Amino acid sequence: MRYEGIGYSSVMGALHTKSRLPNQDSYLVKKLKFGTLLVVSDGMGSHAHAEVGSRAVCRSVSKALQIWNENKCEDIRLLIPLLHSMWNLDIYPFAKNECGATCLFAFVSVEGKVFLGQLGDGSIYFDFGKGTEVLKDKDDDFANLTTGINNIRSFEDWILMTVDAFDKPIKLCLMTDGVSETLIENKRSAFVELIWKRISEKANVIERNNLVYRVLNQWNPVNSGDDRTLISYEKR
């Protein structure tokens, strides 16, 4: 039996507390018969129902993944249109441009296949035994000029990756931009590696989640305005 350790938490940004807005980030950690699903989503702050959009992202990835799996799909690209349709249904009766949200997901199948997907800001870090890498290096002109599930131009906006890790160790870390964009650029991998290390030392999910919560809650105040969400995953 392989070890699978997951730690996750979400902390409301100082500006939301001040403005009495809800936490507009959402996350999902779901163990399915055919694998483990991780999702983080950042509701776009300028949208009236951003939290509706980000919650819908989490539910939609989960529903779409189950249909995708029932049809024995191996191609992650076939999940994406399904996910968008599910999201459009889920947010009804709200309009798309009131519910903008990013979508970052990781699915680890019981066979050891890893499927990663990212639309919009935030980061997915991974290590399959060859060192820490990031799925998408930010190449935008300025911060927060993000594409969301509401305003996708084409499916090319998605960054997708499939890796057959088989029995190799798998480490993943998904985070919204409240975390990724406020980390010092050349220390981001070291941050993620320390999270993985400390998570692996914890005995159970409560201790792991408490650790993530403490890290997110003690963020430098000048960079704590945005909501912050992080999921750390390790299988070995």
Add this chain to the structure above:
Amino acid sequence: MENANEFDGFVMPEARMLPVILLLDVSGSMSYDAKMDELNSSVREMLDSFRKEQIVQADICVSIITFGSEVNVHTELTPARDINYTDMVAGGMTYMGRALDVAYDMIEDKTKIPKNAYRPVVVLVSDGAPNDDHWENKLNKFTSTGRSSKCDRWSLAIGADADTGMLKKFLDHPEKEVCYVEDAADIHKFFRFISSCTVQRSQSKNPNQVAQDLFTADILNINFDGLR
């Protein structure tokens, strides 16, 4: 084993930059009708308002580029709280095209404005028309290529000699209008509006977002209490 403060060194010690770039006409005509005095006091007032804001999400940094017969970077991009403002002096022609080139290069330079900065505010103020060569090409380059094309751009025309057509082309959204002031005494109202919009952005969840209702705001008669 876990150390209580071991995660402290990973987060940026400063908030992300929200740049404000002022492109200000200091040609000879600005010396008449107290226009230069009003412009100087308006910029001072803007800097004061930025200094008072608590930094949570964005750190407002200001650069001032002046254009007369010469183009000068009067103030390099600096946190507003650290700027020791010295008055601008009017004189010479209106070499606006060159000023746009200087601003273009500043915005493109990722060592000055990193990619994690928020979308800059760029403000163009003039009481005349550009009279350097190829200014049209420089304006077109500024508004349609590179990072400057994605900036939040506003313009102010002072008096009837200002080239409002050119200033309109500078704006980044079709619904925005050039703010026109006949009387130099109204210059501060425009700057107060820009200050309020910028502060509002710096304190919002998404500091890139400019509320669209501000595009059509009656800038000279706006209720600033409502805006904040």
